[in-house]
């Protein structure tokens with residue numbers, strides 16, 4: 001298992017060791033002990049899975065405190081462009097975003113700390129997106145940032161995405177007062 005760090009403090013990409021043989025492949029998708037080596041610790045209380053076809057954009061989402069969630073995200077099949085935005089007011093990288101491609105060949109994962117908005121583009125049909133969360137779903141605490149916020153200027157690698165009506169009316173970063 002290899003770890004990659006970024007300018008955004010606390011964000012870690014995890015590349016698991018994938019064991020391939022004539023039958024296919026095997027890898028450990030989660031090990032608290034191995035994650036702790038990279039400082040990834042948390043009480044993972046909920047696993048989510050979504051399926052999206054190519055061109056779907058989900059996000060940018062977060063849950064407000066006290067229901068804020070750290071996430072450990074990966075794809076089981078397909079490929080996704082994962083996008084996170086630093087919303088931590090005291091962070092030197094506030095308002096900056098990171099794009100990481102997740103795929104079902106390397107089975108790479110991304111640790112998204114509390115204080116980030118999260119979203120992704122499905123780059124292939126039948127992209128199964130799996131993620132662990134450190135707090136339960138709290139619909140009353142849901143928040144978000146508009147996916148095509150002109151200030152963020154994120155390249156989602158899709159021109160006319162399939163996106164939920166809810167996501168189309170999220171606030172821009174300029175309209176947003178971060179609770180993190």
Ligand SMILES: Cc1cn([C@H]2C[C@H](O)[C@@H](COP(=O)(O)OP(=O)(O)O[C@H]3O[C@H](C)C(=O)[C@H](O)[C@H]3O)O2)c(=O)[nH]c1=O
Pocket residue numbers: 048050058059061062118119120136137164
């Ligand atoms: C997130 C969530 C949703 N739901 C229900 C609520 C809706 O009836 C349905 C679809 O929810 P939503 O449209 O919010 O799903 P996504 O747009 O994929 O939301 C996720 O998208 C981005 C990528 C994220 O990082 C968040 O974890 C999450 O917000 O599932 C639940 O029952 N539990 C949950 O934890």
